[in-house]
Amino acid sequence: MALFFRINSRRCLELQKLSSGVGIRSLSDASVDLKKIIADKIPKEQERIKAFRKSHGSKKVGDITVDMMYGGMRGIKGLVWEPSVLDPEEGIRFRGLSIPECQKLLPKATNGTEPLPEGLFWLLLTGDVPKDAQVKAISEEWASRSALPVHVTKALNNFPKTLHPMSQFSAAITILNSESEFVKAYSSGVHKSKYWETTYEDTMNLIAKLPVVAATIYRNIYNDGKGIGSVDAGKDWSFNFSTMLGYDDPDFIELMRLYLTIHADHEGGNVSAHTTHLVGSALSDPYLSFAAGMNGLAGPLHGLANQEVLVWLQKLRGEIGDNPSDEELKNFIWKTLKSGQVVPGYGHAVLRKTDPRYTCQREFALKHLPDDSLFKLVSQVYKVVPPILLETGKVKNPWPNVDAHSGALLQHYGMKEMNYYTVLFGVSRALGVLANLIWARALGLPIERPKSLSTDQLIKSINV
Secondary structure: OHHHHHHHHHHHHHHHHHOOOOOOOEEOOOOOOHHHHHHHHHHHHHHHHHHHHHHHOOOOOOOOOHHHHHOOOOOOOOOOOOOEEEEOOOEEEEOOEEHHHHHHHOOEOOOOOOEOHHHHHHHHHHOEEOOHHHHHHHHHHHHHOOOOOHHHHHHHHHOOOOOOHHHHHHHHHHHHHHHOHHHHHHHOOOOHHHHHHHHHHHHHHHHHHHHHHHHHHHHHHHOOOOOOOOOOOOOOHHHHHHHHHOOOOHHHHHHHHHHHHHOOOOOOOOHHHHHHHHHHHOOOOHHHHHHHHHHHHOOOOOOOHHHHHHHHHHHHHHHHOOOOOHHHHHHHHHHHHHOOOOOOOEOOOOOOOOOHHHHHHHHHHHHHOOOOHHHHHHHHHHHHHHHHHHHHOOOOOOOEOOHHHHHHHHHHOOOOOHHHHHHHHHHHHHHHHHHHHHHHHHOOOOOOOOOOOOHHHHHHHHHO
8 A cells, every 4th residue: 555655646746847847827927028927838848748758758648439530530539739729518618717817817007907918918928817007018118119011011002992801801811911920030051949939929920000900991891991000008908999999988998898808719729720820830930820710710601700690680680680589599499499490699619508708798698788689689699599409309508609799799889890700719819829839839840730530541441
């Protein structure tokens, strides 16, 4: 028995040492120099991973089935993603923190109640909960880096209004790569151990510029190209984005702070995250990598989902009105399902409970717009849909995801242009995928190259 305890004590000590890196949340130190903080963490994290791989590199972490291969690799554990982890029961955790914990712990604007996205970015990069001064420093730095090159502004202003907002967004990000510090350093022969430094600089520049790009697109398409104003160096990222869009309602600005925080990351397997990582693994710069991710986000099965929800709700209202009875709503839902369609906004590839991102948006609505007719309808759908989906016997997760609610909130504050919603999603998603890209370069992760098989090879391998 004594031997058993000695062995297990050594194993516990080993695991404690391996888990003592950046992935474990702690309070941030007082420095406002984010790049230096990351530089201090990188050698420790490199050693932690090196030790872990040396001890456990040959161990299996899962089995792959034929259904997984044909089913979009769903459920295959094959990626390392540092900023967040998605648990089927708990939902998303950012460096170990749940969304309610982020809402409680991350710094807020003066008189604000929702977390600032700058604070989440600090957390995603460092694993530490930042102090107010550190978040303020990020806001100021992003404001100072926000100006667009003349050729990008010119391109944006020359795009036809008929070009989809996401196409404009992706194109502008792509041509911003003319400013890439990573490309300059790589061309000059910088050592690979320094790749992360210019990836960091590109990331900071790109995130700073995204609200200006996105607001210019919005103004050009929906406001006859009227000026977007200027970035206020004394205000936060979300405030500046909101006012450049033309919205100065304090509640809308708070909604943007919440929206840009909760949409920032959802581990590495979703299309936009995985695509950014995949393209970045070829040492494409952050601009090209993120633009590729945005092309994935533009797909109707990913970033357009909240738009699909609103289209369905509009059809519902057109057929049974704004105040249907539960029975009328049930009949409409069964009609939707029997026609071979799904109820958009319900279900998730990983989650097996109500998405915490849905819950925090619902709480925001209960606080700020409890009598909004569309919110009331969304709430009624939330009550009626899950039991029906369970009754079909075909649905593993009958609960709503983030997209079931976000569009209703934007509609309430006057942003009716559904085609634009995915751009908002894209601005937010930069925080998570680019934070991970910095760590991918810091850890020297290689180009991604999984092995593929033909159906004939696969059948042969199974029959052997």
